[in-house]
Amino acid sequence: MTPVTEERTAVLDLDAAVAHVAGAALRPGPVGAVGLELEAHLVDLDAPTARVPWQRISDLVDALPAMPGGSRVTLEPGGQVELSTPPRPDVAAAVAALRADRDVLAAALAGERLAVAPVGADPLRPPARVCPA
Numbered sequence: 001m002t003p004v005t006e007e008r009t010a011v012l013d014l015d016a017a018v019a020h021v022a023g024a025a026l027r028p029g030p031v032g033a034v035g036l037e038l039e040a041h042l043v044d045l046d047a048p049t050a051r052v053p054w055q056r057i058s059d060l061v062d063a064l065p066a067m068p069g070g071s072r073v074t075l076e077p078g079g080q081v082e083l084s085t086p087p088r089p090d091v092a093a094a095v096a097a098l099r100a101d102r103d104v105l106a107a108a109l110a111g112e113r114l115a116v117a118p119v120g121a122d123p124l125r126p127p128a129r130v131c132p133a
Contacts, residue, residue: 033087034094038102039080040116042109043124052079052114054130064108069097073105079130081105081116 012020042052054075061073061081071083083101088094109115117123 031091033089034091035085035087036094036098037082037084038098038118039076039082040118041078041080041122043115043117045113045115049124051125051128051130054079054132056112057081057130060108060112060114065104067101067104069099069101071098071101073101075131077129077131077133078122078127 042057044050044052057075057079061075064073067073067083070086074082074084076082083098083105085094085097085101088097106116
């Protein structure tokens with residue numbers, strides 16, 4: 001295990017964090033490899049206000065084929081599904097991979113009368129943990 005250095009443990013205030021991101025990430029030039037994530041709430045089309053049970057979600061994810069864009073499909077404790085692409089050479093390639101994987105996931109969900117709501121907060125249901133762990 002590598003010891004943590006003082007530089008890595010320094011706490012930034014909001015202004016310092018914004019300045020760091022603007023100087024390091026938001027500048028012209030080559031971006032390098034890009035990986036993307038897409039997280040969405042699941043909606044049962046036959047019972048939109050009910051949470052999709054964990055076993056139903058995990059069984060569906062376990063039965064998914066390999067994603068064409070290489071994304072990992074994971075589940076959040078609240079039952080949200082997430083696609084995470086591997087790093088791609090650039091933003092356009094990462095977006096194309098994520099779109100291809102999203103389409104495969106959407107087709108699998110549609111076959112089970114499920115859909116995704118890619119919104120930050122669930123507009124229909126209060127937060128609840130559905131993962132039994």
